[in-house]
Amino acid sequence: SQELEQSPQSLIVQEGKNLTINCTSSKTLYGLYWYKQKYGEGLIFLMMLQKGGEEKSHEKITAKLDEKKQQSSLHITASQPSHAGIYLCGVNPIRVGSYDKVIFGPGTSLSVIP
Amino acid sequence: ETGVTQSPTHLIKTRGQQVTLRCSSQSGHNTVSWYQQALGQGPQFIFQYYREEENGRGNFPPRFSGLQFPNYSSELNVNALELDDSALYLCASSPERTSDEQFFGPGTRLTVL
Numbered sequence: 001s002q003e004l005e006q007s008p009q010s011l012i013v014q015e016g017k018n019l020t021i022n023c024t025s026s027k028t029l030y031g032l033y034w035y036k037q038k039y040g041e042g043l044i045f046l047m048m049l050q051k052g053g054e055e056k057s058h059e060k061i062t063a064k065l066d067e068k069k070q071q072s073s074l075h076i077t078a079s080q081p082s083h084a085g086i087y088l089c090g091v092n093p094i095r096v097g098s099y100d101k102v103i104f105g106p107g108t109s110l111s112v113i114p
Numbered sequence: 115e116t117g118v119t120q121s122p123t124h125l126i127k128t129r130g131q132q133v134t135l136r137c138s139s140q141s142g143h144n145t146v147s148w149y150q151q152a153l154g155q156g157p158q159f160i161f162q163y164y165r166e167e168e169n170g171r172g173n174f175p176p177r178f179s180g181l182q183f184p185n186y187s188s189e190l191n192v193n194a195l196e197l198d199d200s201a202l203y204l205c206a207s208s209p210e211r212t213s214d215e216q217f218f219g220p221g222t223r224l225t226v227l
Binding site: 004035040041042043044045048088090101102103104105106107 | 118120147154155156157158159162170172202204206215216217218219220221223
């Protein structure tokens with residue numbers, strides 16, 4: 001079965017600093033999701049990447065997908081306290097099938113110090 | 115447009131009891147998936163309901179069961195609660211069962227004592 005690893009496990013940065021979170025898959029990626037979760041709350045959809053080399057940005061967050069490396073990175077520029085939370089990557093191992101589920105990584109906890 | 119809602123927000127039960135969690139899907143969405151998220155881990159897929167039928171299941175025992183109603187809202191039932199069932203339970207709705215995007219609710223925090 002497909003598994004995801006995320007690094008680092010946790011991150012503490014000073015406000016204004018840039019940071020990168022990585023997500024590595026044990027199998028070929030056919031699309032990858034990034035979600036943000038405030039502690040103990042539901043998941044907020046950030047973006048979905050579907051093709052190798054694809055790059056998407058939303059406000060100060062940019063995500064890239066490297067299919068060959070079976071990896072995606074999430075980059076935050078000029079971090080703010082509002083960026084704090086848990087970042088989860090997820091894959092849908094079944095692109096065309098009888099049902100649709102997402103396999104998630106363990107998450108990266110981000111704290112931003114004002 | 116109303117998003118995905120879940121109730122209750124928090125729940126405390128004791129071992130052996132039964133619990134029912136509820137989820138109202140986003141307007142126009144006919145597919146609901148349930149996930150269990152233990153502390154410090156990513157969500158784990160429990161099952162999915164599409165048009166009132168179970169449409170896929172993860173690696174969870176039969177004491178985890180569900181329902182989907184004609185209005186596409188859903189329930190998750192857990193019988194014979196165990197301590198390890200303590201987790202955040204998330205539901206997510208999708209416009210269709212093969213939709214690429216899932217919209218998550220805020221979750222129900224279940225504590226089993």
